[in-house]
Amino acid sequence: MAARASDxxxxxPQGLYCPGGNFHVDPVRPVDRALITHxxxxxARAGHQHVMATAETLRIMRVRYGEDFAGAxxxxxxxxxxxxxxxxxxxxxxxxxxxxxxxxxxxxxxxxVVSGDYKRGRDPTCLPFEPVRCDVFxxxxxxxxxxxxxxxxxxxxxxxxxxxxxxxxxxxIVGAYALGKAQRVMALLRQAGYAEPIWLHGxxxxxxxxxxxxxxALGDTPxxxxxxxxxxxxxxVLCPPSAIQxxxxxxxxxxxxxxxxxxxxxxxRARQKGVELPLIISDHCDWDDxxxxxxxxxxxxxxxxxxxxDALVHWCRTQGIRSKPLHLLGYGDEEGDTATEGAAEPAxxxx
Amino acid sequence: MNRFADLIDRVGYEPRRNGKIRLIADYFRRxxxxxxxxxxxxxTGALSFRHxxxxxxxxxxxxxxxxxxxxxxxxxxxxxxxxxxxxxxxPGEAPSGQADGAPGPGHNNPPADGPTLSEVVHGLASAGxxxxxxxxxxxxxxxxxxxxxxLLKLITGELRIGVSARLAKTxxxxxxxxxxxxxxxxxxxxxxxxxxxxxxxxxxxxxxCGERPENVNPAPFRPPMLAHPVDDEDFAKLEPxxxxxxxxxxxxxxxxxxxxxxxxxxxxxxxxxxGEDVSAAFPDLVEVLDFEGAxxxxxxxxxxxxxxxxxxxxxxLNRKAVTAKMLVEYPAHLRVYDLLALDxxxxxxxxxxxxxxxxxxxxxxxxxxxxDLSPQIPFATWDELAAARADPASAGAGPDxxxxxxxxxxxxxxxxxxxxxxxxxxxxxxxxxLIDAVMMYAQRGSGKRSSFYSDYTFxxxxxxxAGPELVPVGKAYFGFTDQELLKLxxxxxxxxxxxxxxVREVQFGPDRGLVLEVAFEGLQRSGRHKSGVAMRFxxxxxxxxxxxxxxxxxxxxxxxxLSKGETEMHPTGTDGGET
Ligand SMILES: [Zn+2]
Ligand SMILES: [Zn+2]
Numbered sequence: 001m002a003a004r005a006s007d008x009x010x011x012x013p014q015g016l017y018c019p020g021g022n023f024h025v026d027p028v029r030p031v032d033r034a035l036i037t038h039x040x041x042x043x044a045r046a047g048h049q050h051v052m053a054t055a056e057t058l059r060i061m062r063v064r065y066g067e068d069f070a071g072a073x074x075x076x077x078x079x080x081x082x083x084x085x086x087x088x089x090x091x092x093x094x095x096x097x098x099x100x101x102x103x104x105x106x107x108x109x110x111x112x113v114v115s116g117d118y119k120r121g122r123d124p125t126c127l128p129f130e131p132v133r134c135d136v137f138x139x140x141x142x143x144x145x146x147x148x149x150x151x152x153x154x155x156x157x158x159x160x161x162x163x164x165x166x167x168x169x170x171x172x173i174v175g176a177y178a179l180g181k182a183q184r185v186m187a188l189l190r191q192a193g194y195a196e197p198i199w200l201h202g203x204x205x206x207x208x209x210x211x212x213x214x215x216x217a218l219g220d221t222p223x224x225x226x227x228x229x230x231x232x233x234x235x236x237v238l239c240p241p242s243a244i245q246x247x248x249x250x251x252x253x254x255x256x257x258x259x260x261x262x263x264x265x266x267x268x269r270a271r272q273k274g275v276e277l278p279l280i281i282s283d284h285c286d287w288d289d290x291x292x293x294x295x296x297x298x299x300x301x302x303x304x305x306x307x308x309x310d311a312l313v314h315w316c317r318t319q320g321i322r323s324k325p326l327h328l329l330g331y332g333d334e335e336g337d338t339a340t341e342g343a344a345e346p347a348x349x350x351x
Numbered sequence: 352m353n354r355f356a357d358l359i360d361r362v363g364y365e366p367r368r369n370g371k372i373r374l375i376a377d378y379f380r381r382x383x384x385x386x387x388x389x390x391x392x393x394x395t396g397a398l399s400f401r402h403x404x405x406x407x408x409x410x411x412x413x414x415x416x417x418x419x420x421x422x423x424x425x426x427x428x429x430x431x432x433x434x435x436x437x438x439x440x441x442p443g444e445a446p447s448g449q450a451d452g453a454p455g456p457g458h459n460n461p462p463a464d465g466p467t468l469s470e471v472v473h474g475l476a477s478a479g480x481x482x483x484x485x486x487x488x489x490x491x492x493x494x495x496x497x498x499x500x501x502l503l504k505l506i507t508g509e510l511r512i513g514v515s516a517r518l519a520k521t522x523x524x525x526x527x528x529x530x531x532x533x534x535x536x537x538x539x540x541x542x543x544x545x546x547x548x549x550x551x552x553x554x555x556x557x558x559x560c561g562e563r564p565e566n567v568n569p570a571p572f573r574p575p576m577l578a579h580p581v582d583d584e585d586f587a588k589l590e591p592x593x594x595x596x597x598x599x600x601x602x603x604x605x606x607x608x609x610x611x612x613x614x615x616x617x618x619x620x621x622x623x624x625x626g627e628d629v630s631a632a633f634p635d636l637v638e639v640l641d642f643e644g645a646x647x648x649x650x651x652x653x654x655x656x657x658x659x660x661x662x663x664x665x666x667x668l669n670r671k672a673v674t675a676k677m678l679v680e681y682p683a684h685l686r687v688y689d690l691l692a693l694d695x696x697x698x699x700x701x702x703x704x705x706x707x708x709x710x711x712x713x714x715x716x717x718x719x720x721x722x723d724l725s726p727q728i729p730f731a732t733w734d735e736l737a738a739a740r741a742d743p744a745s746a747g748a749g750p751d752x753x754x755x756x757x758x759x760x761x762x763x764x765x766x767x768x769x770x771x772x773x774x775x776x777x778x779x780x781x782x783x784x785l786i787d788a789v790m791m792y793a794q795r796g797s798g799k800r801s802s803f804y805s806d807y808t809f810x811x812x813x814x815x816x817a818g819p820e821l822v823p824v825g826k827a828y829f830g831f832t833d834q835e836l837l838k839l840x841x842x843x844x845x846x847x848x849x850x851x852x853x854v855r856e857v858q859f860g861p862d863r864g865l866v867l868e869v870a871f872e873g874l875q876r877s878g879r880h881k882s883g884v885a886m887r888f889x890x891x892x893x894x895x896x897x898x899x900x901x902x903x904x905x906x907x908x909x910x911x912x913l914s915k916g917e918t919e920m921h922p923t924g925t926d927g928g929e930t
Contacts, residue, residue: 147424147437311423
């Protein structure tokens with residue numbers, strides 16, 4: 001089986017490549033045919049000849065890169081089995097961001113799952129992850145250390161709201177990646193009963209409009225005009241992570257700097273970013289969920305693409321699961337600091 | 352505990368003074384007595400208990416985790432307590448990868464019966480050393496990540512979140528709602544010294560529900576500031592001009608506190624380093640505490656203006672009853688090096704230099720011969736200080752050199768912080784004494800080592816009626832590695848000459864026997880020992896498999912240590928010529 005799997009999917013400088021279907025998954029450089037798991041800019045890049053992805057992911061790419069981001073596009077319907085060359089391909093929800101999917105590749109009796117980025121935690125803005133039984137499971141390991149266990153998101157949002165209550169004269173500036181994280185934070189705030197307007201940095205606007213258009217209820221989300229800033233006492237303002245330390249943020253009344261990210265679990269990381277209110281909200285699996293997902297797939301072999309590979313590979317081996325690191329380059333393991341839309345440079349991964 | 356943990360977690364990230372005050376005040380408002388009182392004590396450094404060692408925490412984690420994952424995690428996180436707090440998993444919780452839906456307790460979902468801060472404080476105060484690991488493990492099981500982090504920081508004495516005692520008192524004062532008669536942080540300071548945790552009367556007063564508290568304890572103990580041992584590598588990072596040096600006295604650290612109770616009656620107390628009231632043992636010292644304040648210093652025996660060695664001090668400490676004769680023969684003396692409070696003012700937040708200046712003025716003003724100022728050692732470079740440390744007698748200590756065991760380094764700007772903060776204070780101990788002795792007897796150890804001959808009696812040479820003979824000078828049972836223990840054990844079994852129960856006599860003589868290089872901290876005369884001397888803190892420093900027994904040290908070497916100044920028998924002196 002191992003020989004078969006490594007024939008089914010190989011590594012090229014562009015990224016993971018399936019010779020039987022002649023396509024790449026989430027290639028980091030322009031290719032002929034690309035299957036894209038989700039819209040984050042390190043996975044979904046412009047310039048491929050042919051792109052297959054879910055409708056939502058294609059829409060996100062259009063918003064980010066413009067109408068002509070690819071030569072041709074093909075919409076993948078979740079759960080539908082498609083023949084691509086000699087292999088069968090299925091897109092299955094990954095629970096990461098709106099439109100995110102795992103890609104199941106089958107040939108003969110060998111089934112392999114490229115999970116892309118995925119999570120198991122509650123997210124009102126996208127479909128939940130569905131485990132797929134397979135022979136080889138390909139996973140990331142952004143939070144692949146047992147110190148990473150994300151708390152319940154409701155608890156983190158409660159932390160933010162408690163701070164807003166305690167400091168009603170201060171603005172709360174929340175750094176969050178523009179695609180997925182920002183909308184999830186908004187949705188969680190609404191679920192917690194927060195009915196005030198949630199103010200948005202300009203870079204958040206278009207993707208948030210897209211989410212609303214897709215039917216995700218986010219309430220009133222006005223854009224912050226430069227003149228508004230000084231008046232926003234007690235307001236919650238969402239901005240890209242890179243903006244929290246900007247001059248832009250300092251124009252708000254005595255701002256409290258918050259940041260929504262899985263990295264906020266580790267104090268040194270939060271301190272290093274000058275964060276005053278760390279919110280541990282992640283769109284990636286924590287350690288427990290990585291381990292649980294691997295076991296649920298029943299895979300005999302696990303390939304780890306990027307992140308904290310060593311620990312996860314070690315754990316797999318202690319469970320009797322064959323495992324190897326792929327050391328894929330070009331996928332973020334840092335904060336989404338440069339997360340502006342349509343950036344030419346691949347933005348680092350949101351966390 | 353969880354509310355307190357959330358507070359210090361949040362405050363630790365809050366850079367603004369005002370923000371911190373608001374967060375602390377909010378906590379005080381939402382938290383009932385006595386929990387908030389213990390929190391106030393923790394924030395003001397008024398808690399004292401035996402701190403847990405990092406080794407204990409590491410050990411607990413190792414029992415429950417994969418060593419590879421623990422190692423990788425620790426490398427990543429950096430901080431041991433934080434790593435353990437994040438990785439810890441209660442035994443009932445599903446192990447990694449078991450899909451069981453709801454998170455178990457501990458995964459950010461602590462059960463309602465997690466320990467309160469009060470329980471933790473009382474538990475630490477009453478637990479014996481052996482009970483501590485189990486107690487800590489139970490608490491960790493019942494807390495979430497932040498709770499575990501706070502607990503571990505608290506019990507290891509590393510709870511540093513940028514909150515001074517003054518700031519905590521300011522937050523407390525801000526609870527007062529009475530605009531007509533506001534209570535300030537200074538008002539809190541005024542009553543503070545009479546109070547003890549959990550400060551119920553203080554909270555009640557500030558919140559307008561009770562009378563201004565009466566001074567309950569006018570002479571309270573204040574947790575002492577301790578120093579870290581300094582390593583050679585540390586010096587490169589330390590700027591000599593930022594530090595002051597003092598002698599490290601080989602005495603007993605004491606805190607002498609005096610105040611007045613509600614009737615104005617003087618109250619005088621002497622506390623040990625751990626806060627035990629030892630006033631009864633030192634009536635001669637208590638009698639002269641004619642001031643209102645708190646002194647940190649060293650108990651020494653001073654006779655005819657000269658500080659006696661620790662051996663002499665031990666004579667007084669060893670006696671159970673305080674007799675008039677003893678008071679005359681072993682007069683207690685307090686050599687002071689810090690001033691924590693004076694005339695109702697808490698000085699602990701002042702920089703060291705400023706406290707020292709006030710201390711000098713205070714000692715002069717007191718004019719009490721039993722209390723004097725521990726001198727500072729002038730130096731410009733670390734080399735100069737090293738020279739002074741190697742020869743205190745020539746560096747100003749004169750005949751008092753016998754009672755010096757190294758130097759203390761104190762940052763000129765350091766406030767007086769309870770516990771053992773890393774950085775402001777360092778101790779630079781004198782190197783231990785070394786002698787070469789011959790193994791004479793070996794005894795089976797206890798516990799884990801009960802199957803090994805691990806306790807060794809060793810001797811030095813002297814001239815007997817029939818030529819050179821070995822006389823036992825001490826016994827050591829540590830200082831060697833597990834590997835070395837195996838070799839020593841085998842040596843004992845293969846060279847046994849006689850057996851007495853658990854004890855074996857090994858072969859020794861001028862041309863046979865094993866030489867042990869023994870390190871020790873000091874010597875005293877002893878009538879109970881055949882050699883007439885007893886060692887302090889002896890341990891095996893090196894095993895000299897190569898050295899002939901006939902070349903081991905003679906008893907005279909030890910005699911010289913006793914009779915002369917320590918500079919002469921400094922280890923470099925005895926060890927120098929050997930290869
Ligand atoms: Zn992603
Ligand atoms: Zn990614």
